[in-house]
């Protein structure tokens with residue numbers, strides 16, 4: 051079995067987690083809406099994650115909605131003490147599966163309540179405020195003061211232990227750090243989407259974790275002849291190489307690759323033991339550079 055500890059650990063404020071974790075979004079149904087096609091398979095992935103020593107799971111109550119958290123609770127509660135569950139608030143699903151911004155103080159309190167109830171915990175370890183300014187997809191400028199202050203208030207009430215940000219710009223991280231302690235930033239980043247290169251370095255200098263979403267390309271997994279060539283040369287799969295590249299990119303990067311498959315999960319965590327040479331890194335670096 052893979053020793054995921056080989057990839058090291060990093061801090062989410064006062065919580066140390068292994069750098070290879072698991073992203074639970076793929077456990078809901080198609081389009082992250084409704085129940086999974088195979089509930090037993092979803093439960094099995096989570097149990098495989100615990101057996102492998104994963105101590106960091108990323109989720110949200112808007113996956114399903116409610117479904118992913120309920121599956122996590124069924125598979126893992128009572129939770130191991132060392133497990134850190136990171137969730138996110140800031141969106142609400144429409145009846146048609148649409149993703150809608152929901153960042154009023156009342157929305158955020160309701161979302162925290164939903165997460166507490168469906169995960170079955172008294173306090174949430176880490177809650178990311180997911181920002182949906184602009185078209186809602188990539189980060190867009192605008193003040194996050196009102197929603198972040200509302201979330202910080204829920205933290206003061208003891209419902210949330212730590213706060214993070216998702217889909218944010220460098221200016222929003224700076225604004226957020228003036229309001230409360232920021233445990234982590236979760237933005238899209240992978241071998242071919244490198245818009246956050248400077249932000250990652252800023253956060254590394256500040257000791258803040260950077261947790262890339264879509265580390266494997268998301269709904270359209272990464273396809274690159276350069277990635278395939280390196281993988282073939284070193285006898286690994288392209289997904290393993292993409293994850294190993296992220297691990298070496300910066301010490302504050304924590305991985306949460308998503309999968310609904312135990313076989314893919316095991317394949318992905320083996321990235322912890324993959325060594326990339328300077329030549330491999332140069333070749334991979336040129337893909338998104």
Ligand SMILES: NC(=O)c1ccc[n+]([C@@H]2O[C@H](COP(=O)([O-])OP(=O)(O)OC[C@H]3O[C@@H](n4cnc5c(N)ncnc54)[C@H](OP(=O)(O)O)[C@@H]3O)[C@@H](O)[C@H]2O)c1
Pocket residue numbers: 072073074075076108109138180216217236237262263264265266267268269270271289306307308309310311313314315317318
């Ligand atoms: N903050 C945000 O706005 C945000 C947005 C998106 C996601 N997230 C979080 O980030 C996590 C990771 O993102 P993600 O799951 O969307 O994308 P991802 O990790 O980049 O990729 C997941 C996709 O890759 C496939 N896959 C996984 N391992 C594979 C392998 N070894 N071989 C081939 N295909 C493989 C999965 O399909 P199978 O199920 O078939 O393996 C799935 O289609 C999510 O689980 C979620 O927790 C956050």
